[in-house]
Amino acid sequence: MKLGILIKEGPYMHQAMDTAYNFILAAMESGHEITGIFFYNDGVYNRCATLEPPRDERNIMKLLTELELKGVRLIVCVAAGKRRGIVNQTVCKVEEISGLGQLLELCITSDRTITF
Amino acid sequence: MKLGILIKEGPYMHQAMDTAYNFILAAMESGHEITGIFFYNDGVYNRCATLEPPRDERNIMKLLTELELKGVRLIVCVAAGKRRGIVNQTVCKVEEISGLGQLLELCITSDRTITF
Amino acid sequence: MLHIVKKSPYESSAFSDAINYMEQNDIMLLTEDGIYAAKKGGKFEGALKSLMQKNAVFCLIADVKARGIQESEIIENVKVIDYKGFVEKVVEHNPMTWS
Amino acid sequence: MLHIVKKSPYESSAFSDAINYMEQNDIMLLTEDGIYAAKKGGKFEGALKSLMQKNAVFCLIADVKARGIQESEIIENVKVIDYKGFVEKVVEHNPMTWS
Amino acid sequence: MSEQEKTKVMFVCRTAPYGTIYEQEAIEAMVMFGAYEQDISVTFTGDGVFSLKKGQDTSLLGKKNFSMTYPILIDDFEISHIYVEKESLEERGLTEDDLATEVEIIDRNSLKQKMGEMKALLPF
Amino acid sequence: MSEQEKTKVMFVCRTAPYGTIYEQEAIEAMVMFGAYEQDISVTFTGDGVFSLKKGQDTSLLGKKNFSMTYPILIDDFEISHIYVEKESLEERGLTEDDLATEVEIIDRNSLKQKMGEMKALLPF
Numbered sequence A, B: 001m002k003l004g005i006l007i008k009e010g011p012y013m014h015q016a017m018d019t020a021y022n023f024i025l026a027a028m029e030s031g032h033e034i035t036g037i038f039f040y041n042d043g044v045y046n047r048c049a050t051l052e053p054p055r056d057e058r059n060i061m062k063l064l065t066e067l068e069l070k071g072v073r074l075i076v077c078v079a080a081g082k083r084r085g086i087v088n089q090t091v092c093k094v095e096e097i098s099g100l101g102q103l104l105e106l107c108i109t110s111d112r113t114i115t116f
Numbered sequence C, D: 001m002l003h004i005v006k007k008s009p010y011e012s013s014a015f016s017d018a019i020n021y022m023e024q025n026d027i028m029l030l031t032e033d034g035i036y037a038a039k040k041g042g043k044f045e046g047a048l049k050s051l052m053q054k055n056a057v058f059c060l061i062a063d064v065k066a067r068g069i070q071e072s073e074i075i076e077n078v079k080v081i082d083y084k085g086f087v088e089k090v091v092e093h094n095p096m097t098w099s
Numbered sequence E, F: 001m002s003e004q005e006k007t008k009v010m011f012v013c014r015t016a017p018y019g020t021i022y023e024q025e026a027i028e029a030m031v032m033f034g035a036y037e038q039d040i041s042v043t044f045t046g047d048g049v050f051s052l053k054k055g056q057d058t059s060l061l062g063k064k065n066f067s068m069t070y071p072i073l074i075d076d077f078e079i080s081h082i083y084v085e086k087e088s089l090e091e092r093g094l095t096e097d098d099l100a101t102e103v104e105i106i107d108r109n110s111l112k113q114k115m116g117e118m119k120a121l122l123p124f
Helices: A016-029 A041-047 A060-069 A078-084 A101-109 B016-029 B041-047 B060-069 B078-084 B101-109 C014-020 C032-038 C045-051 C061-066 C083-092 D014-020 D032-038 D045-051 D061-066 D083-092 E022-036 E046-052 E066-077 E086-091 E108-116 F022-036 F046-052 F066-077 F086-091 F108-116
Strands: A002-007 A033-039 A074-077 A112-115 B002-007 B033-039 B074-077 B112-115 C002-005 C027-030 C056-060 C079-081 C095-098 D002-005 D027-030 D056-060 D079-081 D095-098 E008-013 E039-044 E081-085 E104-106 E120-123 F008-013 F039-044 F081-085 F104-106 F120-123
Touching (some): A016 A060, A033 A060, A112 E120, B101 F022, C014 C045, C027 C083, C032 C061, C061 C079, D002 D014, D027 D032, D095 E120, E008 E022, E022 E039, E022 E066, F039 F108
Parallel strands (some): D027 D056, E008 E120
């Protein structure tokens, strides 16, 4: 099944990104396709390139980059990002920044869209 | 009276910083002294240098910098900042980054400490 | 003490938690989404009126107006104040924020 | 539909709002702080049991364990599932998240 | 595009305006979604109904008053439906007269049914 | 420093662990504050009491289990008092046996009084 993911909360502050990450790993292991992860609201902070959590803590930014290397598409909302300072200079990868139309595209092309 | 301010929420997401800003202006107009604003939890995002809100919206980062020019001390928690990517390269002014001891210092030197 | 409530009583326990902690002479300030507790005809009118038998309650005019609530829609005896009034309350009472 | 509840019922209306929206055949998944609704002896045991007369309720083992709740402390008939089970529920039902 | 081919997406707005940014960024998404010729509807339930309260004046806050967008969502931005839940209005002491724009006031049971017809539900 | 000169600060922990970071960053602050020889106390009320539940195991979440810090807050980090509100425990079906560390269980009225003695209250 094709699954689209919407992330509305920032890293560490809320558990949302952690739950989503574990959900995505399990979905991929079960053979489902992740059509993309769209970061909106404070969710855009998850793609800030300069995160430096303590060494004994998970690095959410890096975990997401690993998902990307496995072929998962990451999309940071340009408008929500600009408002919060997640822009070309601060985001992990400039290509990830895109418009809200991509969220609707996820809804259209995915069998399920799930919000975290 | 000496008033210390603790900000626990990020810009735009919650109204906390807006309420605090209006409170601080009113306190200064009434002749009170703001001993400092300590940014903790997601509050550190308020000092991200790259905020670009739409033109018809307030720029919280700039409003805070104006307060600083009026002599208000701004302090971004180093640990909360690192975890979230608000570090030397991304913060408005490197000198603002400091440790949690500064929050206790605010509690000691202020007649009132108020959390937003 | 000054108990500052900034979450809607419909979606958060902040308002009822604050009430539980109010002592004689304590006051409450409703700000941000907390001001919905002060609206006439809402679910929390009874709780607020019962609180006001012992404690004074204030609400912030900027938040009231932003949310389209007219002063006539505010429960009687809730006092409407501005940011300067907010500062005065903090000067008079040690603040605790319930969010 | 699958109703996902991720806030504590003690501090947020998410749990009761979700209950209000449950239709026949809908199911509920308690995750993150939502799992406190599934704890025996808590304030919401009655509400959950009443819901379970018509609808199945699941909770996520990772969140249960993190919060120090033993499986024996979970209200009977609440089914404990892992992230793979979570995925299966999303495959079976269209999800709506209450936070 | 025929009606059958359109994707049905519903915004479920549950938060009050101004206290958080959710409602404002939900509107920004609605406005964008409208351009894509899909079947987009918007539901206000719980504290979300407060977003429609008429007479909002944010000048003392320094924040943008975004309630002006609701009345033009359907005509200018191609949103199919705006629903408001009757029970949530009542619980908050609000009536149709309190609302800033014309909307479809429907009861919870009808709303549940509509939610069941959606391909995607976006909570805000 | 004499007891009279010390500043009395209380952390008021009202949130459950793991769902948000508040409790974890509250602990990080407590640990730092302890070093400054002031009079620091910590109160758990509302959902905050869940932070003290024993047997926490975060291995399946991938998050750090920070509940190990509570038992050493007083001895190692110079926190003066850890209070837990009796009424909040009861409402959640918890008893003293459920707690991960020894704390002072006190009722709401006594807690109100202690809060009134503080110079600063830091809600988390």
